[in-house]
Amino acid sequence: GAVVSQHPSRVICKSGTSVKIECRSLDFQATTMFWYRQFPKQSLMLMATSNEGSKATYEQGVEKDKFLINHASLTLSTLTVTSAHPEDSSFYICSAEGTTGSYEQYFGPGTRLTVT
Amino acid sequence: DAKTTQPTSMDCAEGRAANLPCNHSTISGNEYVYWYRQIHSQGPQYIIHGLKNNETNEMASLIITEDRKSSTLILPHATLRDTAVYYCIVRGNQAGTALIFGKGTTLSVSS
Numbered sequence: 001g002a003v004v005s006q007h008p009s010r011v012i013c014k015s016g017t018s019v020k021i022e023c024r025s026l027d028f029q030a031t032t033m034f035w036y037r038q039f040p041k042q043s044l045m046l047m048a049t050s051n052e053g054s055k056a057t058y059e060q061g062v063e064k065d066k067f068l069i070n071h072a073s074l075t076l077s078t079l080t081v082t083s084a085h086p087e088d089s090s091f092y093i094c095s096a097e098g099t100t101g102s103y104e105q106y107f108g109p110g111t112r113l114t115v116t
Numbered sequence: 117d118a119k120t121t122q123p124t125s126m127d128c129a130e131g132r133a134a135n136l137p138c139n140h141s142t143i144s145g146n147e148y149v150y151w152y153r154q155i156h157s158q159g160p161q162y163i164i165h166g167l168k169n170n171e172t173n174e175m176a177s178l179i180i181t182e183d184r185k186s187s188t189l190i191l192p193h194a195t196l197r198d199t200a201v202y203y204c205i206v207r208g209n210q211a212g213t214a215l216i217f218g219k220g221t222t223l224s225v226s227s
Binding site for chain 2: 004006032034036043044045046049051091093095097099103104105106107108109110111112
């Protein structure tokens with residue numbers, strides 16, 4: 001089956017620093033990738049839609065200058081949390097969309113970000 | 117906003133069938149019903165999806181009512197490893213359409 005990886009799986013950073021999270025589709029090409037975040041005991045919230053070679057589309061309330069998304073190739077999208085603060089601590093999950101059939105989405109294992 | 121309604125939680129005995137209901141009364145004609153599950157602290161896992169016919173795969177069966185306003189996910193023989201949050205999502209079949217998650221159903225399987 002389709003595999004999506006994320007790196008790192010866990011990261012702890014100090015307040016004010018930036019953190020980059022990578023999302024890779026390992027055995028298929030993904031024109032579109034999606035970024036979600038999940039706070040404890042809550043559901044996944046869509047942050048942005050990332051299209052290869054173009055600017056990401058952000059959901060209402062998500063700061064595009066704080067959450068920088070780059071989708072430079074058909075297998076890699078990155079999310080950079082800039083000037084991280086404790087309230088950015090969350091579980092960040094990406095998904096990659098297949099290019100055939102019913103455009104199923106496959107999720108990465110998630111990245112646990114803790115900002116101290 | 118999510119277009120589905122699911123019970124908050126359900127319990128199931130190990131080895132029995134788990135039947136998880138979902139209401140999606142405002143589903144459009146071109147929207148599919150998708151089911152994903154999320155085990156604690158992991159990314160969601162695809163289970164099954166369908167348009168109007170019932171579907172079955174190695175993980176589960178999906179029963180969609182004739183009017184498509186509701187569906188049921190069936191895990192035929194639940195195991196402890198099936199304990200998870202199950203999400204029912206309706207989504208159009210166009211490229212680039214995100215999955216919008218509701219609150220899901222927390223299924224607890226016990227021995």
